[in-house]
Amino acid sequence: MIHAKGHDSVFATFARAERNNRLGHAYLFIGLEGIGKRTVALNLARILLCENRSPSAFRECGHCPSCAMVEAQSHPDLILASRPEESLYFNIDTIHQVISQLGLKPSRGRRKIALIDHVDDFNREAANAFLKTLEEPPLGSLLILIGGPGTERQLQTIVSRCQIIHFSPLPAELIDEILRENEVTDAQKRARIISLAQGSIGQALELNDEDLWAFRSDLVSFLGQIPIDSVALCQRWLEFLEEAPKEAGAGLRRRRAVMTLRLMISLFQESLYLGLGTPTSLTEASEKEILTRYFEQVGPDRICEQIDRTLEAITQIQQLLMTESVFEAYCDSFVRSTGVR
Numbered sequence: 391m392i393h394a395k396g397h398d399s400v401f402a403t404f405a406r407a408e409r410n411n412r413l414g415h416a417y418l419f420i421g422l423e424g425i426g427k428r429t430v431a432l433n434l435a436r437i438l439l440c441e442n443r444s445p446s447a448f449r450e451c452g453h454c455p456s457c458a459m460v461e462a463q464s465h466p467d468l469i470l471a472s473r474p475e476e477s478l479y480f481n482i483d484t485i486h487q488v489i490s491q492l493g494l495k496p497s498r499g500r501r502k503i504a505l506i507d508h509v510d511d512f513n514r515e516a517a518n519a520f521l522k523t524l525e526e527p528p529l530g531s532l533l534i535l536i537g538g539p540g541t542e543r544q545l546q547t548i549v550s551r552c553q554i555i556h557f558s559p560l561p562a563e564l565i566d567e568i569l570r571e572n573e574v575t576d577a578q579k580r581a582r583i584i585s586l587a588q589g590s591i592g593q594a595l596e597l598n599d600e601d602l603w604a605f606r607s608d609l610v611s612f613l614g615q616i617p618i619d620s621v622a623l624c625q626r627w628l629e630f631l632e633e634a635p636k637e638a639g640a641g642l643r644r645r646r647a648v649m650t651l652r653l654m655i656s657l658f659q660e661s662l663y664l665g666l667g668t669p670t671s672l673t674e675a676s677e678k679e680i681l682t683r684y685f686e687q688v689g690p691d692r693i694c695e696q697i698d699r700t701l702e703a704i705t706q707i708q709q710l711l712m713t714e715s716v717f718e719a720y721c722d723s724f725v726r727s728t729g730v731r
């Protein structure tokens with residue numbers, strides 16, 4: 391379970407709490423997407439539900455029936471719940487199911503663990519339904535709630551009833567090491583991935599995608615051809631998003647859409663660095679030339695506006711707006727803002 395790397399302090403916190411008999415009943419995990427919160431939570435569940443643990447170590451045995459069932463996510467005392475992928479809010483029926491399952495006696499050991507993902511997307515109704523359980527969970531139950539980067543997005547009623555565990559972005563060296571383990575041998579490619587991954591190993595592994603980097607080259611070419619053909623740009627963009635494997639679902643397509651927009655932001659930033667004479671991580675001469683010319687033609691103020699506009703498009707994608715209409719409006723307004731049509 392490589393994603394759990396870099397979070398030793400979280401395990402240490404739980405080990406200490408258990409040793410001192412002070413394990414809480416509700417925790418809220420906070421941190422960037424793909425950083426390993428869910429993996430750590432599953433690992434903790436494995437440790438806490440293991441039936442063959444050495445009394446001295448906070449570690450699962452790895453081969454008892456309980457360990458195998460957690461691994462297969464089929465343990466009767468492990469309750470997993472999350473928001474449906476294409477929905478903005480948590481389903482209230484899911485909350486009711488979690489509550490009723492928690493009310494049953496543990497089938498195997500002394501404890502039940504509920505792991506609830508996407509608590510940022512609890513609406514007030516879902517949060518209200520859950521409050522009582524959060525305040526006084528049935529004896530022996532442990533709730534692990536998983537949220538996004540900050541506590542602003544969760545309802546205060548939830549935050550105030552949980553112990554908060556922060557997940558820090560992983561250091562570049564660790565992501566570099568994990569990428570090397572995943573056979574990313576090209577050092578420049580690893581550096582590029584790391585610069586975009588925000589300290590998240592999940593995002594780094596998704597960025598390890600040849601097609602994505604080929605698409606990035608296309609974006610650079612478009613920036614080299616002012617006036618940019620906004621219709622052709624949008625068409626190419628949507629084609630690329632369509633290429634995402636269908637079976638991976640709409641979630642991956644949206645994450646890809648966000649990643650391509652973040653690539654765009656990094657190109658704008660590189661263009662600013664080149665124009666303003668700040669060191670850049672680019673090494674290819676042709677890219678440097680195109681992005682320097684882009685700076686000269688468009689200028690820093692408009693490039694900054696374009697970065698803002700790109701961030702806005704990312705928010706729209708995350709709010710589940712229709713991808714096509716987001717990109718049509720984005721390509722049109724971005725091309726218009728180059729000032730040359």
Ligand SMILES: [Zn+2]
Nearest residue numbers: 440451454457
């Ligand atoms: Zn075990």
